[in-house]
Amino acid sequence: MTDEQIPEFAPFWRNVAERRLCFPRCEACGRFHWYPLTRCPHCFSADIEWRAVEPRGTLYSWTVVRHAFAPTFVDRLPYVVGLIEFSDAPGIRLVSEVRAASTDALWVSMPVRAVFVDGSGADGLHFIPATPNGRGSHEDADLCDSSVQ
């Protein structure tokens, strides 16, 4: 089954295509959850809306992948998968790619920020290291307008 077939999954990538980072939040209790469910796992309400968060977070953990488990990743080795937390969406973590000039420079709790690029699905979003004041370390970064919604 693909994400297109699961209605509660679709808004994530639709928002990414519009350069927004959004997660499902329960309107009844105000808490986020991830991955998407049809009922809030905290209070069981079905009143769930997608809320934009500031596309800056911190690395909860990360790994440099050096073996391709699918043919499509052979040419991308090594690549970094990060698990990212967001201060305005407590309790959830996002799996994404982190692109850094040197993997030696990555550390737990490191600030990272989203980079939105033209492309469908996961091609449209990755993260890069950010300095503590929120500025990216790559000048080609196309920072999204986080004031949406």
Next chain:
Amino acid sequence: MTCEIAIVGIGETPPVRRSGRTLRAMVVDAVMAALADAGICPKEVDGLVTDAVIMPTQVPFDYLAGQLGASNCFAASASLGGAGIVCAPMLAQHAIASGLAKVVVGYFGVDWGTRAGGPYAFHDLYPAKQAFEKPYGFNAQPIYFALWARRYMHEYGLTERQLGALAVSHRQHALLNGRGQLRDSLTFEQYLTSRMIAEPLRAADCCLITDGAGAFVMTAMDRARDCSRRPVRVLGTGFASAPVTGDSVFTQGSCLTAMPGAAEAARRAFACARLGPKDVDFAEIYDCFSISCLLQLEDTGLCRKGEAGCFIQDGGIAPGGPLPVNTHGGFLAYSYRLGIEHVTEAVRQLRHEAGRAQVPDAEIGLVTGLSMPDFGVLLLGR
């Protein structure tokens, strides 16, 4: 405990990467071997227990009952993979206590050495993983557990030396056993040359890929005394699960430094057996990765939180150590059949039939089974 049961027979196919045989044929061989070991005729089987996801579709109850000539056969399943196998005696105990069955066979096998996609394809049953993780190359168990290992290193100061010591210890056990898939020695220096898969996990930190099956026969203690082999008593079982979906459990749990359900499953099993971690002579821990084995040592109470790395580096789980762990070499060096081989090895140890790998005077063994977010603990006694 309302009903004392025992494991009276064990069987397994030789662990190999590719068997060239069907999973059904391997399971039948393992079950027949276990029944022959017990001295029980296949037609006497009236109960079958296994996991609830892999076996019911691949080697279903009716196929096995038909092959065995088993009439009026009770059948029950729990969890998926490891936790289900390790909790199979829990299901058998209830069936035997309530009179539903007298001779219950626990069975399991995998053909992930042969099957396209192996263990990686198995996780395709989780739609959110497909939608949000696979596109970023977060697509295999070693990568998930690499995040856990990194986080544990950050919180507790785990070192490469400690992870390596775990892999080396497993290999030492495997060499004493001599029947596993890996039969070459492994030093820490060789560990450092093992290919990096997902930092900090190397190939030597990851389980093998195996084709093979195993089985064990259970019956009530009074019947067990009449069987051909020394009965190994089921002292306690514990099952626990965390309220998180299989999609989310690798990334969204409250922490990445404790196995969901492990502490509670161990608490339940120890309470059932009226034993504690200090009573355990050896353990067969679900070592899908070095880091997951290490975490379970802590979560089941065999080590204190944050101390397993030092315990392992000091030889704590090696042959001759205070708590030998994975006395056949585990998933890292013996075979990866999701825990059925952990049960059969524990029985072998408690019969004192483990040869050069025998833990001296083994009286009580602990077995764990993991299938996140589920966890099973089994306590067996001589």
